[in-house]
Amino acid sequence: MRKIVDGSVRNKERTKEKLLAVVGDIIREEGHTGLGVNKVAKIAGVSKKLIYKYFGSMDELLNTYLRKRDFWIGMEGIILHDMEDTVRTEEDYMQHLAEISLVKLFEHLDGFKEAQKILLWQVSEKNPLLQQLNYEREVLGETMFKLSDPLFSNSDVDLRANYGILLAGVYYLTLHENAAVGSFCGIDLKTEAGKKRIAKSLKQLIGLSYQQAVNTAK
Structure with missing residues (x-):
């Protein structure tokens, strides 16, 4: 009896992963407008009843996909192992966290074409699922x-604004590269050298913000 139950659980998990993979494939090839419960079920080769059984709704299937694939939600597991040998002080930790989160996001978006389509979706129309994800x-x-605020509170450097501009730049450069409209400021983002x-x-820019904060502290 236990083997039958175990097999049923494994089959369920395989089917769920297949459905999630199909959602990603459709977003990558067609964008979010190609999504639909009938289409996802057909491509996955399963009954659409399983979508409702395992996820409750098409929206929840999409929500599960977005959360499993979102860089920021899974950021801790992506970047912390890269910080173990480089952090000596709390200030080092904060600076390196700011630096590596931007670099890893750039790499993530570059290698994950579905994320580029999701980003374009997010800036082109309102969607409750994406709005909630953005809030989180x-x-x-x-x-x-908040970890960095004390260091910058006595300087004229606005880390949040600087980071926001850099973050927006990462997002735009990703969309620019995906549009295949040529180089940007003479940098070919499709080459490893450009990246x-x-x-x-x-x-460097994050490092300059921290350096200037120390130099201009009141």
Whole structure:
């Protein structure tokens, strides 16, 4: 009896992962407008009843996909292992966290074409699922900024504004690259050399913000 139950659980999880993968495939190839319960079920080769059984609704299937694939929701597991050998002080930690989160986001968006389509979806129309996800990203961001606020409170450097501009730049450069409309400021973002230049500058600009905060502290 236990083997039958275990097999049923494994089949359920495989079917759920297949459905999530199909959602990603459709977003990558057609954008969010191609999504629909009948289409997802057909491509996955399962009954659409399983979508309702396992997820409750098409919206919840999409919500599960967005959360499993979102960079910021899974940020801790993505970046913390890269910080173990580089952090010596609390200030080092805060600066490196700001630097590596931008660089890793740039790499994530570059290698994850579905994320580019989701980003375009988010800036082109309102969607309750994406709005909620954005709110949760802001909550995570607030946690990170609060760590740095004391260092910047006595200087004329606005880390939040600087970070926001850099973050917006990462998002736009990603969309620009995906549109295949040529280089940007003479940098070919489709080449490894171009990508390395952007990553290097992101780190430098965050580093300059921290350095200036120390130099201009009142």
